[in-house]
Every structure is written in C-alpha cells, then in structure tokens.
Amino acid sequence: MIIRRHLFTGLISLAVIAFLWAPLVIVAINSINSDTLLASWKGATTHWYGDAFHEQSVRSGLRQTMEVAFVSTTISLMLAVTGTLWWRRASPRGRRLFDALTYLRIMLPEVVFAVALFLLFSKLSFQLGTAAVVIGHVVWSSAYATLIVQARTATLDPALESAAADLGANPWRVFRRVTLPGLMPGILAAGLLTFTFSFDDVVTSYFLTGAGTAPLPVVILSMIRFRITPEINAVGMMVMVFTVAMFAIGFLAVTRLGSGARRALTLPEGRGR
Amino acid sequence: MTVAAVRLTRLHKRFGDLVAVRELDLEIPSGGFFSLIGPSGCGKTTTLRMVAGLEQPDGGTIEVGGDDITRRPAYRRPVNTVFQSYALFPHLDVTDNVAFGLVEERRPQNEIRTRVAEMLELVQLTGRERSKPSQLSGGQQQRVALARALVKHPQVLLLDEPLGALDLKLRKELQQQLKEVQRRVGITFVYVTHDQEEAFSMSDRVAVMHEGVLEQVGTPQEIYERPATTFVADFVGASNRTEATIEASLGAGRYRLRAGVASGLEARGPEGLAEGAAVSLIVRPEQLRLGSEGFAAEVIDVSYLGPARHLVLESEQLGRLQATVGGEVPASPGDRVAVSWPADAAWIVP
Numbered sequence: 270m271i272i273r274r275h276l277f278t279g280l281i282s283l284a285v286i287a288f289l290w291a292p293l294v295i296v297a298i299n300s301i302n303s304d305t306l307l308a309s310w311k312g313a314t315t316h317w318y319g320d321a322f323h324e325q326s327v328r329s330g331l332r333q334t335m336e337v338a339f340v341s342t343t344i345s346l347m348l349a350v351t352g353t354l355w356w357r358r359a360s361p362r363g364r365r366l367f368d369a370l371t372y373l374r375i376m377l378p379e380v381v382f383a384v385a386l387f388l389l390f391s392k393l394s395f396q397l398g399t400a401a402v403v404i405g406h407v408v409w410s411s412a413y414a415t416l417i418v419q420a421r422t423a424t425l426d427p428a429l430e431s432a433a434a435d436l437g438a439n440p441w442r443v444f445r446r447v448t449l450p451g452l453m454p455g456i457l458a459a460g461l462l463t464f465t466f467s468f469d470d471v472v473t474s475y476f477l478t479g480a481g482t483a484p485l486p487v488v489i490l491s492m493i494r495f496r497i498t499p500e501i502n503a504v505g506m507m508v509m510v511f512t513v514a515m516f517a518i519g520f521l522a523v524t525r526l527g528s529g530a531r532r533a534l535t536l537p538e539g540r541g542r
Numbered sequence: 543m544t545v546a547a548v549r550l551t552r553l554h555k556r557f558g559d560l561v562a563v564r565e566l567d568l569e570i571p572s573g574g575f576f577s578l579i580g581p582s583g584c585g586k587t588t589t590l591r592m593v594a595g596l597e598q599p600d601g602g603t604i605e606v607g608g609d610d611i612t613r614r615p616a617y618r619r620p621v622n623t624v625f626q627s628y629a630l631f632p633h634l635d636v637t638d639n640v641a642f643g644l645v646e647e648r649r650p651q652n653e654i655r656t657r658v659a660e661m662l663e664l665v666q667l668t669g670r671e672r673s674k675p676s677q678l679s680g681g682q683q684q685r686v687a688l689a690r691a692l693v694k695h696p697q698v699l700l701l702d703e704p705l706g707a708l709d710l711k712l713r714k715e716l717q718q719q720l721k722e723v724q725r726r727v728g729i730t731f732v733y734v735t736h737d738q739e740e741a742f743s744m745s746d747r748v749a750v751m752h753e754g755v756l757e758q759v760g761t762p763q764e765i766y767e768r769p770a771t772t773f774v775a776d777f778v779g780a781s782n783r784t785e786a787t788i789e790a791s792l793g794a795g796r797y798r799l800r801a802g803v804a805s806g807l808e809a810r811g812p813e814g815l816a817e818g819a820a821v822s823l824i825v826r827p828e829q830l831r832l833g834s835e836g837f838a839a840e841v842i843d844v845s846y847l848g849p850a851r852h853l854v855l856e857s858e859q860l861g862r863l864q865a866t867v868g869g870e871v872p873a874s875p876g877d878r879v880a881v882s883w884p885a886d887a888a889w890i891v892p
Contacts, residue, residue, distance in 0.1 A: 363595060389709050426627065426629065428625055429629050431623075431629065432623070432625055432629035432631075433642070434594065434595075434596070434615070434616040434617050435594055435622055435623045435691075436642050436643035436690065436691075436694065437618075437619075437620065437643050437646035437647060437694070438646050439615075439617050440640075447631060450631075450633045451633070
C-alpha cells in the first residue's frame with residue numbers, strides 16, 4: 270500500500286516537474302536544431318546563435334536592457350538604503366506608513382503602475398523612452414530592494430554605530446565605515462534581484478518604451494508576433510544562461526559575505542545574562 | 543587640587559515619564575579609578591552615556607577637563623568608551639578595530655602602526671593582530687575593546703560594565719589587569735558596575751546611585767564603614783540594621799542611643815544629629831563577636847564558608863542578626879549565645 274501510494278505521488282510530481290521544465294528543454298534543443306522550421310531534429314548547429322548575435326534589434330535591445338537594468342538598480346539601491354536609514358529612526362507611525370507604501374508597490378499589479386505612468390507622462394509631455402522605462406522599473410524594484418535591505422538591519426547592532434561615533438567618526442564616516450559594510454550583503458542581494466527583475470521585464474517596458482529602442486524582452490515579444498524563428502530560441506537561451514549565471518555569482522558572493530558577517534555578529538557562548 | 547576630570551552640574555535626563563538621572567552633581571577627580579555603582583535602572587549607565595555624548599541631557603552641564611562639552615557631539619569629545627557588549631566591528635580584524643579611532647584622527651600610517659602595536663602589547667594581544675573579533679574569546683574581545691578606546695589617549699575612559707558578560711574567574715583576572723593598566727597609563731577611568739565588590743576592589747573612589755540620585759561619594763572604605771544612607775548601607779554588603787533613637791550626643795561624632803529596650807549603646811555617626819532623632823544603627827556582620835557578654839541571642843542557622851562561618855541569630859532586643867565569624871567558634875543551631883561589638887564598629891545612619 271505504502272509503496273503504491275509513494276509511487277502514485279512520485280509519478281504526479283514527476284509529471285508536474287516535466288510539464289514545468291519541458292518548454293525550457295525544448296527551447297534549449299531547438300536553439301541548436303538545424304531544421305529551420307523546427308519541425309524535427311535535423312542535427313546540431315550553432316548557426317542560430319550567430320544569427321541572433323548579428324540581429325540588429327537583438328543587439329540594440331540587449332544594450333538597452335542592460336542600460337535600463339543597471340540604472341534602475343542603482344537608483345533603487347540608493348532609495349532602498351536611504352529609505353531604510355530613515356525608517357530605522359522613524360516614529361512607529363512613520364514606519365507603518367513607509368512599510369505600507371513599500372508593500373503597496375509590490376502588491377499592486379505592475380500593469381496598473383505602467384498604465385498610470387504612461388498616462389502621466391503623456392499628460393506632462395514627458396518623452397517615452399529610456400528614462401521613462403527606468404522610472405517605471407524603479408517604482409517596484411526599489412520596493413523589493415527596500416524589503417531586503419530593511420531585513421538586513423535586524424542584524425546590525427546599534428552599539429556598533431555608537432562605538433564608531435565614540436571613536437571620533439562623524440555621521441558620514443559612521444555610515445561609510447560601519448553601517449554600509451554591515452548592510453552590504455543585503456545591498457548585494459537586493460541589487461541582484463532588482464537587476465534580474467528589470468532585465469526580464471516586459472509589461473512596464475512595453476508601455477513606456479515609445480518609439481525608441483526597445484529593451485530585449487519587448488524585442489523578443491515583437492519578433493514572435495510575426496513568426497517563430499530559430500534565433501528566438503537562441504536569444505532565449507542566452508538570456509537564461511546570463512540570468513542564471515548572474516544569480517549564481519551573486520548568491521555565492523552574498524552567502525560568503527553573509528556568513529562571515531553573521532558569524533561575527535553571533536555572540537560567543539556564555540554571553541547570556 | 544587640579545581641575546576635575548569630569549564635573550557634572552545639575553545633570554538631568556528623562557525617558558518619557560521616567561526620570562533616569564535627577565539633578566545630578568558629581569565631580570570626578572583626575573587620574574584615578576572612579577566607579578559609579580548602583581542597582582540596575584539607577585541611572586548610572588545613562589550618566590555614562592551622557593558623558594560620552596550618546597545621550598543628550600534634558601538639563602545641566604557636563605565638563606571634561608574644565609571644558610563644557612554638553613552640546614558637543616560624541617565624535618568631538620575627549621572621552622572614549624568601552625561598551626558592555628564590546629561593540630567590536632565584526633568586519634574588521636583586531637588591528638583595524640584598534641586603529642579605527644586613529645584613522646578618524648587622520649594620523650600618519652606609521653604612527654598608527656606603532657601606537658596600535660604598543661596598545662596590543664599593553665593588553666597582551668600581540669600575535670592576534672589579524673584575527674577577526676568572532677575568532678576571539680570573550681576576555682580577548684574585552685581587551686580589544688579596551689585597547690581600541692585607550693589608543694586614542696582620551697582624557698577620560700568610560701567603562702560600561704565591561705566585565706558583565708564574563709565568568710567569575712576571568713572577571714577577577716581582568717579586574718586586576720584593568721587596575722594595572724589604569725596605573726600605567728594614568729588616564730582617569732570611570733567605571734560603571736552593579737557589582738559593589740568589583741568596584742571596591744578596583745576603585746580609588748566610588749559613587750553610589752539610586753533611582754537617578756547620587757546617594758554617596760567617597761573611598762570604598764568610607765562607603766563601607768560610614769554609609770550615608772540606609773540604601774548605601776544595604777547595597778554595599780550585608781548589614782545588621784536596627785531602628786534606634788539618639789539619647790545624647792557625646793561630641794566629635796559620638797552618640798549614645800537607645801534601640802528597642804536596649805539603651806546606653808554607643809556608636810559613631812555623622813556630626814550634628816539632634817537628640818531624640820530616629821536613626822538606623824548599622825553593624826557589619828564581621829564586626830559581631832560571640833562571647834559571654836552582650837545581647838542574648840539564639841543561633842538559628844550556621845553556614846560554612848570555608849575560612850569563616852556565617853551565623854543567623856535571633857535576639858529579643860535586636861531582632862534578626864547576621865554574623866560572620868572565624869572558623870573556630872563552636873556554635874550550632876539552638877545554642878544560646880551573647881552578642882557584642884566594638885563601640886567603634888557601630889555606625890549611625892540618619
């Protein structure tokens with residue numbers, strides 16, 4: 270009985286996993302399939318990768334995406350850190366308000382913000398394009414970044430900042446030499462997350478790009494509207510590999526940094542009172 | 543006498559409705575080991591933090607070395623602190639922790655290197671330069687915290703229960719080291735602790751605080767033998783206390799008084815007490831003698847303390863008494879004994 274029940278749940282789980290991952294596997298296979306119609310396997314080729322690389326809209330889209338992701342991540346991190354510093358000293362009411370505004374930016378559908386910004390920018394005759402997309406991304410990515418940096422402050426002993434001031438560091442130096450290093454693992458993690466979120470965003474980018482250069486996900490979307498070409502598989506694979514690699518590197522950096530800092534903040538035995 | 547190292551004038555601090563420090567006047571002489579003691583919540587740590595600049599007083603002034611620093615931010619004060627939690631920077635190694643304050647002073651590299659090395663030698667941490675705080679024992683962390691503050695050559699070093707988290711044996715060792723370091727560097731130490739024994743063993747002078755108010759300042763001996771208030775008498779060690787009335791002043795701080803049915807007792811006390819005043823009579827347990835003369839009492843309990851024995855006695859005239867006597871005195875529960883004390887050992891607290 271038990272074995273059969275396990276067999277049954279095991280099969281279900283296997284099916285679910287296959288269902289979730291199969292598309293990715295197919296994309297991976299087709300990205301090296303030399304059959305132009307992608308109807309059957311006709312041998313391996315790296316031809317599509319070369320094509321994708323030389324496709325003008327893909328190249329400019331990638332550059333645009335990187336630019337947007339980089340700028341919006343930087344702005345989001347600055348907002349997250351300054352916001353968190355204010356939040357630490359704020360009154361309970363101020364904190365609640367701040368938290369509510371943060372969560373709201375995560376909970377409200379992205380499309381709502383995108384449409385609202387689109388309408389606002391049109392009204393103000395603010396030109397759609399890179400700057401507009403960056404603003405659109407910062408709206409929600411700064412909220413995610415804030416949550417992560419805020420969580421990190423829990424591990425920051427306020428006595429450390431008192432000690433730094435006591436040793437002659439002015440408020441800016443205290444921030445530079447004690448607060449910022451303490452928050453660094455959180456800032457790195459937040460940066461990675463917001464970068465990848467911005468990197469693969471379609472909704473906000475689509476609304477706010479205007480007539481200018483579109484970011485890569487929007488380019489891909491418009492490419493498959495006409496027909497599914499083998500290059501798209503290659504582009505998809507490259508984006509995936511890039512994102513996973515970024516996350517892996519960042520995750521390693523954060524855990525290494527994080528565990529070191531955590532160990533240092535753990536009180537030695539016998540410190541309980 | 544030279545300028546006081548620290549002078550607090552009518553220093554006041556509230557936290558909401560709670561008055562943490564009430565109109566405190568205190569002068570700390572230069573170059574000694576000064577302790578601020580009292581039970582938790584008495585305002586001693588708040589006072590220290592106000593001197594460090596980590597709390598802002600609601601009133602009064604703080605002078606260090608004759609300069610009014612009340613409104614100066616913490617980072618511009620000529621004082622440094624050893625924190626109870628040590629507060630070592632976890633991302634910096636021992637050298638960088640100790641050098642932290644000198645870097646802020648923008649000292650030249652080679653001066654920083656020499657001074658840090660000297661300081662690490664003083665606190666016996668040579669060889670651990672590249673260790674992170676998390677790799678050090680509690681006692682070593684405490685010494686890094688001490689070195690980090692001392693390397694700045696502050697006018698006054700503030701220590702906030704720096705040994706509170708350590709076990710007894712290590713505490714004793716570090717008490718000795720702290721005292722030695724203080725003598726060698728000659729910097730004024732202001733030490734906050736709730737442990738009166740610790741304060742007495744290290745300090746030149748001690749101030750006792752209670753509910754934000756200064757109860758008494760003096761040498762450990764003065765405070766132990768001539769407590770100014772019943773709170774001090776109780777806080778700085780076990781004491782036998784009975785209510786008494788002054789019968790007559792004998793001059794020069796000597797009085798005759800009555801306690802319950804016993805009259806004609808002699809004791810010393812502060813000058814200027816009026817006849818008929820209600821006072822407390824205090825005798826330390828180690829001053830009580832068991833013999834053939836004195837107040838009749840029954841032995842209730844005897845506990846063995848190694849070199850001495852602790853007795854609990856019940857006297858009809860004086861009530862419950864505690865006595866600490868040498869090991870040879872043969873006494874066991876139920877024995878009837880007579881209790882007395884030398885006239886000099888009894889002290890009157892108004």
